[in-house]
Amino acid sequence: VVHDDAVxxxxxxxxxQNRALRAIERDxxxxxxxxxxxxxxxxxxxxxxxxQLRMQELALRTVVSRxxxxxxxxxxxxxxxxxxxxDPSDGRAALARIxxxxxAALRRAAPVYLSGIEQHFNRYxxxxxxxxxxGALEGVAAALGxxxxxxx
Amino acid sequence: VVHDDAVxxxxxxxxxQNRALRAIERDxxxxxxxxxxxxxxxxxxxxxxxxQLRMQELALRTVVSRxxxxxxxxxxxxxxxxxxxxDPSDGRAALARIxxxxxAALRRAAPVYLSGIEQHFNRYxxxxxxxxxxGALEGVAAALGxxxxxxx
DNA sequence: CAAGATTGAGTCATCAATCTTA
DNA sequence: TAAGATTGATGACTCAATCTTG
Numbered sequence: 001v002v003h004d005d006a007v008x009x010x011x012x013x014x015x016x017q018n019r020a021l022r023a024i025e026r027d028x029x030x031x032x033x034x035x036x037x038x039x040x041x042x043x044x045x046x047x048x049x050x051x052q053l054r055m056q057e058l059a060l061r062t063v064v065s066r067x068x069x070x071x072x073x074x075x076x077x078x079x080x081x082x083x084x085x086x087d088p089s090d091g092r093a094a095l096a097r098i099x100x101x102x103x104a105a106l107r108r109a110a111p112v113y114l115s116g117i118e119q120h121f122n123r124y125x126x127x128x129x130x131x132x133x134x135g136a137l138e139g140v141a142a143a144l145g146x147x148x149x150x151x152x
Numbered sequence: 153v154v155h156d157d158a159v160x161x162x163x164x165x166x167x168x169q170n171r172a173l174r175a176i177e178r179d180x181x182x183x184x185x186x187x188x189x190x191x192x193x194x195x196x197x198x199x200x201x202x203x204q205l206r207m208q209e210l211a212l213r214t215v216v217s218r219x220x221x222x223x224x225x226x227x228x229x230x231x232x233x234x235x236x237x238x239d240p241s242d243g244r245a246a247l248a249r250i251x252x253x254x255x256a257a258l259r260r261a262a263p264v265y266l267s268g269i270e271q272h273f274n275r276y277x278x279x280x281x282x283x284x285x286x287g288a289l290e291g292v293a294a295a296l297g298x299x300x301x302x303x304x
Numbered sequence: 305c306a307a308g309a310t311t312g313a314g315t316c317a318t319c320a321a322t323c324t325t326a
Numbered sequence: 327t328a329a330g331a332t333t334g335a336t337g338a339c340t341c342a343a344t345c346t347t348g
Binding site: 005006007008009010012013014015016017018019020021023063065114117118120121122124125129130131132133134135136137138139140141143144145 | 157158159160161162164165166167168169170171172173174175215266269270272273274276277281282283284285286287288289290291292293295296297
């Protein structure tokens, strides 16, 4: 069997994330707030300098693929939650900037999302387990973040 | 900002899994072996009693949704990697049984997958970090596994 | 009617091709 | 010609409706 020690950690990540994510997305949908990927994008924009980022940067900071960012920002723009602006310093680049309505949507979704994380994830971990998981996997994410193919 | 301690662990799981998974799937694709979900299904079948499982069981044990299992088993059947059998003890239930060709496909994919886990995940963790992650997230997966809606 | 499973239709995500500016 | 980004087409995934057996 391949269920040995070399894959236990990886498999636990797959299973836990998959199940918690499904539960959290169900909560968001039932509460009628924005979906997770939209939340993720708005959150990064909201904490960025000038409340804006390039498409590239958004893909690097979120779990959204580069081409998917274009579709999501287009949807968010249709809903009035972001504005799309051509970068004045480089005409090729596009900036997304969160609007007041976008920040409001973020504020409405935040409690639902936070409570989902609590109910479907944190609740099953001790504080020291949370700390250990964060420390370990932030390292993995950082290491992989530096070698990502920007054309993906 | 919502990037506080309550979400650090969760966010690290999202980012690490997302990035490692993309890298591993790229490896599998480049090596020309079966994709991850197919591997996942075949692996569970291979270690099950009689090398067979109900569709329900497959969904519970893998990261594949209940309805998605039907499509994947259909694909695997077309490729000759599993057989689909009506459960003799309950005519409503379908069993998938891995074939010799299925086991061969599993053997071809295993080294690629294991090496992907090593290169894109384990390598960035110490043995004790792997142990901590596995212990923590297996608990989460188990807790959530017991309350899954089988209709999903 | 409920349980197990599959399927049609629609949405989501991705790749390769394309457009625009540097 | 390359970099940044978008888009058309295709494949993956999901929900609700359906089929079949208990």
